[in-house]
Amino acid sequence: MMKHLNVSQAEAASMATSVEPFCDDRGLLGFACARNMRKLTDACLEYIKIRDAALREFGEEVVDGGRVVGYRIGPDDDGWESFKSRMEPFASLMCGVEIMTVPASEVIGKVSGRESLTIDWMIEEVDGA
Numbered sequence: 001m002m003k004h005l006n007v008s009q010a011e012a013a014s015m016a017t018s019v020e021p022f023c024d025d026r027g028l029l030g031f032a033c034a035r036n037m038r039k040l041t042d043a044c045l046e047y048i049k050i051r052d053a054a055l056r057e058f059g060e061e062v063v064d065g066g067r068v069v070g071y072r073i074g075p076d077d078d079g080w081e082s083f084k085s086r087m088e089p090f091a092s093l094m095c096g097v098e099i100m101t102v103p104a105s106e107v108i109g110k111v112s113g114r115e116s117l118t119i120d121w122m123i124e125e126v127d128g129a
Contacts, residue, residue, distance in 0.1 A: 001101045001124060009047035010091035016040035018118040022111065029110055032100040036122055043095040050090055058083040 007015065019033035019040075041048065055071040058079030062070045073083050101124045107116050116123065 002098050003101050003122075005097050005099055005121070006094055007097065008091060009044045009093045009095060010087075012040045012044040012095055012097060013048055013051065015121065016044070019122070021115070022119065025110060027106065027110075028102055029106045032102045032106075032122060033119070036099045039097050039099060043097045047090050047093070051087060054083050054086045058086070 016037050019037045022033040023030055023037060025033065052071075055073060058077075059071040059073035060077065061068045062072050073079060099122055101122050103124045104126050107119075107123055111119075
């Protein structure tokens with residue numbers, strides 16, 4: 001089933017990240033997560049580019065085995081306020097996305113309750129629950 005969502009650019013980027021761990025599922029859940037990840041990423045691609053550039057500029061490198069694997073920043077870091085200022089004009093811009101939902105039966109037994117909270121926006125409600 002499909003559902004239209006109106007979300008901010010920041011929410012779309014976060015939602016795209018939240019489905020990534022479930023894309024390896026070989027059933028309907030994995031298919032829906034992969035599709036939703038693509039649709040959400042497409043909807044906020046420019047935001048992601050701006051965010052990644054700001055992370056490189058104001059954040060610090062994450063190194064694994066002597067290789068830079070990414071960048072991070074948090075509220076206690078020196079560049080946090082500059083990062084927030086850079087992202088503020090873009091984060092709340094809205095976008096519409098058609099997402100694919102899955103019945104709860106596709107999630108039960110495949111993911112933990114805690115994991116299901118990260119993708120609850122794409123799980124169909126059961127009538128009478």
